[in-house]
Amino acid sequence: MQPKLLKIAFLSFLVLSLFSCKKDKDDEIPANEITDAQGINIKLNWSLTDGSSALAGADIDFYVYKGVGTAKEFIPVVEADNSTAFEDENFLNALADGDYTLEIDYFEILKNGKFNLVFKAMGSDRAYSLNDNSFTTANHEQFFDFAKISKTGTKYTFTKL
Secondary structure, three states, X not given: OOHHHHHHHHHHHHHHHHHHOOXXXXXXXXXXXXXXXXXXXXXXXXEEXXXXXXXXXXEEEEEEEEOOHHHOOOOEEEEEOOOOOOXXXXXXXXXXXXXXXXXXXXXXXXXXXXXXXXXXXXXXXXXXXXXXXXEOHHHOOEXXXXXXXXXXXXXXXXEEO
């Protein structure tokens, strides 16, 4: 092969290699991260193992507190406690940057089941879910820290605790 053709072949290979390795922007974003200028919506729903009415057999609430662990404040910044429907509240971008704790409150558990927690961008379709979390009647009137929400500017990162 002539040196000029060899050089052209090598450069063509190099250019093709560089473009084929380029990732989409969405591929670089972790699944548990959402960026949204408006904030996020948090939805909590559940079902019962026996298939009966979820709202008649359980009442689960969630609260979001500033801080995590021993730094967790005792006044919630977001409250979702509705006894007649599934829980659905917004976590607005106006809240301060930092770490937050999402607490699950098993207010009334009459039957066993599973709950799903969905974090969704308010300005787009991007969402992150923590699904199939079991609960039993033994959880009645118990609460626990379930997830950490880290907010930096308009970026939210979710971690199950």
